[in-house]
Amino acid sequence: MPEFEPPQVIVRFHSSVEVLDDPAAVLKKSDPPRWRRLIAENGAVTLRPVFTALEPARLRELQEHAVRRDPSYRAEPLDHFFYADAKRARDLESMAAALREWATVRSAEVEVIGPDPVVNAADDPRNINQDYLDAAPVGIDARYAWGFAGGDGAGQRIVDVERGWTFDHEDLVAHGITLINGAVLNTSRPHGTSVFGEMIASDNAVGCVGIAPNVASALASSYNTSSIPNAVIAAIARMDFGDVLLLEAQVSVTTGVPQYGPVETVEANYEAIRLATALGIIVVEAGGNGTNNGGTPAVDLDTYRNATGKLVLWRSPGNADFRDSGAILVAAASSAAPHTHQAYSTFGARIDCYAWGENVDTASSTVTGSTTSYTRSFNGTSSAAPIVAGAALVVQGVCQANRSFRLSPRQMRTVLGDPALNTPPAATETRSMGVLPNLRAIIDTELDVTPDVYLRDNLADTGEAHNGFISASPDVILRPAPVADPQAAYGEGSGTELSDTLGFEADFGQDNVIYVRVRNQGSTAAGATTATVFWSPPSTLVAPGLWTLVGTVTLPNVPAGEVLTVSGPLVWPAAQIPAPGHYCLVAIISTPGDPGPAPADFLNWANFATFIRANNNVTWRNFNVVDNDPAADSHVALPFLVAGAPDIARLFEVELLTRLPGDADVLLEVPLRFARDFRADLQIERVDEKRDLAIARLAAAGRVRFGPGLIGAGAVNRLRFLVRLNDLGQSGRIVARQLSGDDEVGRVSWVLAPGVRDRMQMAKKGDPIGALG
Incomplete structure (x- = not known):
């Protein structure tokens, strides 16, 4: 063979x-x-x-x-x-x-697919301990991470893409590893067994222990009798947002005598990897071993050119040909600190992390499938990449267990590759090779988190996860004109710290400004903190597909100690302000020590639900766009949307609650298909086939429940109330809420204020989870 x-x-x-x-x-x-x-x-x-x-x-x-x-x-x-x-x-x-x-x-x-990316082990001295588990600067400090919930990889899934393993090895058998693609190549059994041993060897009475020994699931996808892109695609089909995929393969990046580099240099492999990271899967990719025999020359990825002469791996602002797969690329380094580049390993600006490329103590096997073998000299980018993948499993586990959400590929790569957190190479090292993950620093600084900037969801919010309402943030302030000194007007000591009526109406037809107030409950000051603001139409589920960017403003410093700090003005140009109606502002804050989510991170349903409840970097603020010369009308129109989840079609119910005076006239316009699919018991007044609408009369004080019904991914259903109060001195409230099972996932509420016929005033009382409109 x-x-x-x-x-x-x-x-x-x-x-x-x-x-x-x-x-x-x-x-x-x-x-x-x-x-x-x-x-x-x-x-x-x-x-x-x-x-x-x-x-x-x-x-x-x-x-x-x-x-x-x-x-x-x-x-x-x-x-x-x-x-x-x-x-x-x-x-x-x-x-x-x-x-x-x-x-x-x-x-x-x-x-040209190379051999497993490991160099000649006979040249390397053996190491009797798993020192790569130790504290920085020698190792990644996995032993420290085990003291935290999730720090042993609990709840995480890993898929290893290569060619051979011995699944029933005594240190792996407890994981029940399953082959999901291709066939096992017997000559690669030692390699794959060593890789899994580094990452997940069981904490038992024999052998070694893995970096993340208590993962929930381990799968293997072979490209033997298959191909690398198909092995990746087969893995993707079995993975979820935040899972970790390790690519233990290399391809030749030269003509003539092979020199091996990352598999993403082949376009089909790149597209498979890019699909994985776009789906939220953390991909860790071996950088490749150059000549693959421990010698020189190594491959400088900054100078690599593909078949059409493009520098696709040179990560530089001036390089238009660079393409980013989103994977974490790993180089091999010495086991001794300060760490230096291994002569055979690839290097360059595209490398994100390095790890031990020699002397790695881990499980092993034989071509006949020995279940009790071990090695003290596993090496190459083969040994380096699993260390980084193991670190990713630990970080994801700690994040999920302690912060109730999972990092995206972009966030994980930022955390593991941050030179301010992790262990740099030796000061004498001239080749770019990234950093060695330092789990202690990541956990203490990033995941615990220090600093910890936050926006309040309501006046009672202290920055911790809560069950209160989230749609009346006092820290997103919308004004028709800038103020001379925002910090004095709205910051600490201003007297307005506990006011949530500082500004929630936009004047139509003119520029408006938005101020964002931030607190820091961490132990150190936050440097440059960006606040990004979006607006959305009213919807019972404000998914990111409904968001429109207003802009971003930067707070240069947010001091520790809960000091309420105010941004400068974010100008909202008149031309971009929507027509008069009921709307919602969404604000996300981010600082290098406490990165906030990106809008794309909300496109996973589980992340969406946890971000809005458990992530204090995000908040919502209801507001109205007010026409200074409103036209009178017999009915006030209250349009709203009922939206689908961002990822897949899901079952929802919709409930309408009216709390109005008994003589109020309340109509509901609803799409015919929506009314049929959700089987609501409505009093239909008439049907407008041309507009595909049913017009129903609702009780002035009552409750109507739709569903459950299936709403497609990203689908939007347009409904609206038509309300008339017969006495201008009357007031009332209307609520539309969306449920997934027993959980409310979104709500829109209106208060009809006395004496104002066609101007809706934002509810001062809060709404439960998802009250986004």
Whole structure:
């Protein structure tokens, strides 16, 4: 059996090309003479699809989900990738170059999959202890992390992508590891067993212990008898937001004598990895071992050029060709501190982290599947990448157990790669190789969290998770004009600290300004803190798809000690202010020591629910857009939306509550399909087939329940109340709320104020979770 797969040519057609079921015909028909030359030089050429691990419909579904979760993700047609097989091809590089001459071909490259990314162990001295578990600067301080809830990886899932393992090894068998793709390559059993041993070896009476020994799930996806992109896609299908995928593979990044680098240099592999990170999966990728024998030269990723000459791995602001897969790229370093670059390992600005590339004590096996073997000399980027993946499992576990949400790929890479937190290389090291994760610093500084900036959801909010209302933040202040000294007007000592009536109405037709007030309950000051503000129409579920950016303002410093600190004015231009109506402001704050979520992070349903309740970096503020010359009308229109979850179709119920005087006239306009699907017991007055609406009369004081009914992912249903109070001195309240099971996930409420007919005033009393409109 060969040590690794033979080289293959991968052809990618432009997305505008219709390949149908016969991609070879596209080449033949578009340029017959060139096709004849290709056949003459290489023999019969056949093209077979690269992405076959999932049915095309399921793959497209994953891409659609990725687009909703990560707006920066571009869903490329994966059915445009093909392996080009030729029986007599002797020079694959020449064949790929010939294929690139077709106008219909976007890329053609030779994939040379290398051996498992580990160097010659015989050259390395053995180490009798797992010192990589120790405190910085030597190790990642996993032993410290085990003292925290989730610090042993509890509740987390890991998928290892490579070629061989011994699942029933005595230090792994308790995890019940399952193979989900491909087949086990016996010669790779020692490699994969060592990788899993580093990360998850059980805390038992034998062998070693893993960095995250108590993970909830461990899976293996082999590219033996399969391919790297299919192994990744098969893994994605079994993973959720925040899970960790380790890529233990390398491909040649040179022609001639192979020098090995990261697998994402191959476009099909890149697209598979990018899909994974867009779906919220943490991908840790071995950087590759250069010449793979412990010698030189290593590969400088800053100078690597792909088949079309582009510097796709040089992470530099001036490099337009750089493409970011979102993966955490790992280099190999010495085991001794201060750590230095291993001569064979890749390096460059694209590397995020390094870890031990020698002397790693872990489980092992044999080609026949020994269940009791161990090694003290596992090495290469093969040993480095699992250390970083193990650190990611620990960070995710601590974050989930203590903060009730999971980090996104962007957030995880920022935390693990932060040079201010983690262990840098030796001062004498000249090659860029990232940092070694320091779990103690991450837990103490990032996850505990210090500093801890927050926005109040209501006047009683102290910055901790709570069950109170979240839609009346006193810290998002909307004003028609700027004030001379915002800190004096609204900050600590101003006398307005406990006021939630400082400004919640926008004057239509003119510029308005927004101020954001922030407190810091951490032990150290927060540096530059950004406040990003969005507005949304009223909806029972204000999903990110409804948000419109107002802008971002920076607070240069937020001191510790709960000092209420006010931003400068964020100008909201008149041209961007919506028409008069009832609206909601959403504010997110972020500082380097306490990063806030990005809007894309809310596109996962579980994260959405926990962010709005448990994350004090986010708040909501109801407000009205007020026309200074409102036109009188017999009925006041109160439009609102009933929206679907951001990720998949889910069952919801909708409840309407009216608390108005007995002679009030209350109508509801509702889409016909929505009324049918949700089976509401409504008193229908008339049906407007042309507008697809039913108009129903509601009791002045009563309750109507819709559902349960299925609402599609990202779907929006437009409803509105039409209300008339017959006495201008009367007042009342209307509420529309959305439920998932027994849990309220969103609410819109209006107060009709005495003496004002067509101006809705924001409720001063709060709403439960999800009261976003």
